[in-house]
Amino acid sequence: MVTKTNRDMNTKAASHQIPIILKAIVKKLWTSFKDLLPIILVIAFFQIVVLRQPLPNMGDVIFGGVLVVLGLTLFIQGLEMGLFPIGENMAHALARKGSAFWLLSFAFALGFSTTVAEPALIAVSAEAASIASQGGLIAPGADSLSSYALGLRLSVAFSVGIAILIGVLRILKGWPVHFLIIGGYVIVMLMTLVAPKEIVGIAYDAGGVTTSTVTVPLVAALGVGLASIIKGRSPLLDGFGLIAFASLLPMIFVMGYGLIVFG
Amino acid sequence: MTHFLMEFLGVLLATFRDILPILGLITCFQLFVLRQPIPHLRRLIIGGVYVVLGLALFLIGLDKALFPIGKIMAAQLSDPSFLTGGTATVAPTNWMAYGWIYLFAAMIGFSTTIAEPSLLAVALKANEVSGGVISQWGLRITVAFGVAVGISLGAFRIVTGTPLYLYIMVGYVIVIVQTFIAPKKIIALAYDSGGVTTSTVTVPLVAALGLGLSEAVPGRNPALDGFGLIAFASLFPIITVMGYAQFTHWAANRKISANTDSKERTDEVQTCTRAS
Numbered sequence: 001m002v003t004k005t006n007r008d009m010n011t012k013a014a015s016h017q018i019p020i021i022l023k024a025i026v027k028k029l030w031t032s033f034k035d036l037l038p039i040i041l042v043i044a045f046f047q048i049v050v051l052r053q054p055l056p057n058m059g060d061v062i063f064g065g066v067l068v069v070l071g072l073t074l075f076i077q078g079l080e081m082g083l084f085p086i087g088e089n090m091a092h093a094l095a096r097k098g099s100a101f102w103l104l105s106f107a108f109a110l111g112f113s114t115t116v117a118e119p120a121l122i123a124v125s126a127e128a129a130s131i132a133s134q135g136g137l138i139a140p141g142a143d144s145l146s147s148y149a150l151g152l153r154l155s156v157a158f159s160v161g162i163a164i165l166i167g168v169l170r171i172l173k174g175w176p177v178h179f180l181i182i183g184g185y186v187i188v189m190l191m192t193l194v195a196p197k198e199i200v201g202i203a204y205d206a207g208g209v210t211t212s213t214v215t216v217p218l219v220a221a222l223g224v225g226l227a228s229i230i231k232g233r234s235p236l237l238d239g240f241g242l243i244a245f246a247s248l249l250p251m252i253f254v255m256g257y258g259l260i261v262f263g
Numbered sequence: 264m265t266h267f268l269m270e271f272l273g274v275l276l277a278t279f280r281d282i283l284p285i286l287g288l289i290t291c292f293q294l295f296v297l298r299q300p301i302p303h304l305r306r307l308i309i310g311g312v313y314v315v316l317g318l319a320l321f322l323i324g325l326d327k328a329l330f331p332i333g334k335i336m337a338a339q340l341s342d343p344s345f346l347t348g349g350t351a352t353v354a355p356t357n358w359m360a361y362g363w364i365y366l367f368a369a370m371i372g373f374s375t376t377i378a379e380p381s382l383l384a385v386a387l388k389a390n391e392v393s394g395g396v397i398s399q400w401g402l403r404i405t406v407a408f409g410v411a412v413g414i415s416l417g418a419f420r421i422v423t424g425t426p427l428y429l430y431i432m433v434g435y436v437i438v439i440v441q442t443f444i445a446p447k448k449i450i451a452l453a454y455d456s457g458g459v460t461t462s463t464v465t466v467p468l469v470a471a472l473g474l475g476l477s478e479a480v481p482g483r484n485p486a487l488d489g490f491g492l493i494a495f496a497s498l499f500p501i502i503t504v505m506g507y508a509q510f511t512h513w514a515a516n517r518k519i520s521a522n523t524d525s526k527e528r529t530d531e532v533q534t535c536t537r538a539s
Contacts, residue, residue: 035464038374043332046367051339057331064328067320072463074317082310086289086302093297102296109292113284119318120466122281123325127470128490135486177451178442185435192428201427201490208497209466211458216381240388244454247497 032072036065075119076213084217091222095229100172103226104165110222111164111246114215115157124209125152128202137198137262151257156206159253163245164219170241171226171233177241184248191255199258206254207247216243274319282315325467333471334478340364341479358422364476365415371472372414372496375465376407385456389504392448396511402504409503410460413495414469420491421476424483427491434498438505445505446512453504457497469493 047055055061087110094106115121129149132138138148170180192200211219223242227233293301301307339345340363376382386399386406420430442450461469469492477489 034378035375035380035462038378039332039371039464039468042367042370042374043336045370046336046340046363050363051345053339055332056335061328061332064324064326064331067324068328068464069324071317071319071321071324074313075321076317078310078313078315078317080310081313082303082307083285083289083314086293086307089302090289090292090297093299094292097297102292106288106292106296109284109288113288116284117281117314117318118463119321119325120461120463122322123330123467124470124493127330127467127474131474131485131489135484137486177454181454182439182442185439189428189432189435198486201487201494204427204431204494205470205490205492208458208461208493209470211461213463216459240451240455242455243458244451247458 028073028077029069032069032076035072036069040065079214079217083214084221087218088221088225091218091225092229095222095226103172104168107164107168107222108161110161110218111215112157112161114218115160115210116153117214118210119213120209121153121156121206124202124205125149125156128152132198135198148261151261152202152206152254155253155257156210156250159249160210160215160246162253163249164222164242166249167219167223167242167245168226170245171223171230174233177244181244181248184245184252188248188251188255191252194259195255196258196262198262199255203251203254203258206250210250211243211246215246219243219246271319271323274322275315278315278319278322281318282311286311321463329464329467330471333468334475336367337364337472337475338479340367341476358419361418361422361480364418364422368418368469368472368492369411369415371465371469373407373411375462376410376460376500377403379460379462379465381459381462382406382456385452385459389449389452389508392452393446393508393511396515397449397508398511401511402507405503405507406456406460406500409499410496413499414492417473417492417495418476420495421473421483421488422480424480424488427494431494431498434502438498438501441502441505441509445509449505449508453501453508456504457501460500461493461496465496466493469496 043055047053090106091110094103097103126145126149129138129145129152132148133140133145138144166180169175170177195203219242220240223240289301289307293299341361382403383399386402389397389402390399416430420427445453470490473492474485474489477483477485477487483489
C-alpha cells in the first residue's frame with residue numbers, strides 16, 4: 001500500500017516535472033526568438049509591402065533561422081550554467097587575493113579567450129576574408145582565406161586582452177576614463193593616415209563586433225567586482241569603461257595587422 | 264543530409280578549438296593560481312558541451328539565414344528595375360534614388376536596438392547613476408534612434424563612396440566636445456553603450472547589408488566601401504547617450520531654477536506688501 005502510493009507520487013512528480021522542463025525550454029527559446037523577432041518583422045514588412053515579391057531560397061532561410069534560434073539558446077544556456085558563474089567567482093577571488101600581477105594576467109587572458117569564442121567575430125572575419133580574396137588583396141584558396149581570418153581574429157583578441165588589462169589598471173589607479181579614450185581616438189586617427197585603405201572599414205567595424213555575447217557579461221562582472229572591492233571606487237562610476245576600451249583598441253590593432261599583411 | 268552532417272562536424276571541431284582558450288584560462292587560474300578545485304565541475308562540463316553545440320548551430324544558421332538575408336535585401340532594394348519602375352537596367356548612381364535602403368537600414372537599427380537585452384541593462388544602470396533623472400524608456404528610444412540614424416548614414420556613405428574616416432572623425436570630435444560638458448557620472452556608461460548595442464544577431468546582418476549594398480551600387484568596391492556600418496552603429500549611441508544625459512540635466516536644472524525664481528518672486532511680493 002505504502003509503496004504503491006510512493007510509486008504513484010513518484011510518477012506524479014515525474015509527470016509534473018516534464019511540463020516544467022518543457023516550459024523552461026520553451027521560455028529560453030522564446031527569449032532567443034525575441035532577439036530575432038524585430039529583424040523578421042522588418043524584413044516581412046519590406047518583402048510584403050515594399051518589394052512585393054517572395055524571398056528567394058525561403059526554405060533555406062527559415063531552416064537557418066531555426067538553427068540560429070536553437071544555437072543561440074543552447075549557447076547562452078551553456079554560458080549561464082558553467083562559464084558565467086565560474087568567471088565571476090574567479091574575478092572576485094583574484095580581486096580579493098590582491099596580487100596585481102595575477103589580476104592583470106587574468107584580465108588579459110579573459111579578454112583574449114572570450115574574444116576568440118565570440119560568434120559575431122568568427123562570422124564577420126570569415127566574410128572579410130572572402131571579400132579580401134575577391135578583391136585580389138590576398139591569395140585565393142581556402143588556406144590563405146582561413147589564415148587571414150584567423151589573423152584578424154587573433155589581432156582583435158590580443159587587442160581586447162590588452163584593453164581589459166589597461167581597463168583594470170585604470171580601475172586600480174583611478175585614472176579618469178575620458179583621457180584614455182580621447183588618447184585612443186587620437187591614435188586611431190593617426191593609424192588611419194598610415195594604414196592601407198582596404199583595412200580601415202573592417203578595422204572600424206572590429207570595435208563594435210568584438211563586444212557581444214561572451215565578452216560583455218564576464219568583463220562587466222570583472223570591472224564591477226573589482227570596483228566594489230577596492231576602497232574609494234564606486235562600482236557604478238569606475239566599474240564601467242572596460243567595454244569602451246575593448247571596442248577602441250581593436251581598431252588600432254587591426255589597422256596594424258593590415259599594415260603587416262597588405263602594407 | 265550527409266552533406267549537412269559533414270558540415271556540422273567540421274564546424275563543431277572548429278568551434279571546439281575556439282573554446283579551448285577559455286578552458287585553459289579556467290583550469291590554469293583555478294588550479295595553479297587560486298589553488299582550489301573547480302566548483303560544480305559537472306555543471307561546467309555540461310555547460311561547455313552546450314556552448315560548443317550552440318555555437319556550431321548558430322554559425323551554420325548564420326551562413327544559411329542572416330548573411331544571405333542581408334545580401335538579398337540589399338540587392339533587391341537597390342535593384343535597377345525596382346528603383347526606376349522597370350525603365351532602366353543600370354542602377355542609378357544618384358544617392359537620392361536609394362531611399363528604401365536608408366529606410367530599411369534605419370528600421371533594422373531601431374528595432375534591433377530597442378529589443379537588445381544588454382541595452383536594457385545599461386538603461387537600468389543609467390537610471391540608477393543619475394538618481395532617476397534619466398528615464399529607462401527615454402534612454403532606450405534615444406539610443407535606438409541614434410543607431411537608426413547611424414546605420415542609415417552609413418548606408419548613405421556606401422552609396423556615395425565617401426571615405427569612412429571623415430564621418431568617424433567628425434563623430435569623435437563631437438564625442439570629445441560632449442565629454443567635457445556632459446554630467447561626469449554618465450561618461451563611462453555612455454562610452455560602454457557604444458560597444459553594447461551591437462548584438463550577435465544584428466552584427467552579421469548589418470555587415471551583410473553593407474557588403475551587399477557595395478556590390479550592387481555601380482562603382483563601389485566591397486573591399487573599400489563594404490564595411491563601416493557597425494562602426495556607425497557603435498559610435499552614435501555614445502553621442503546620443505551623452506546628449507540625452509545633457510538634455511535631462513539641463514531640463515532638471517531649469518525646472519529647479521524656475522522653481523527657485525518663482526519662490527523668490529513670491530517672497531519679494533510678500534516683503535513688498537509687508538513694507539507697504
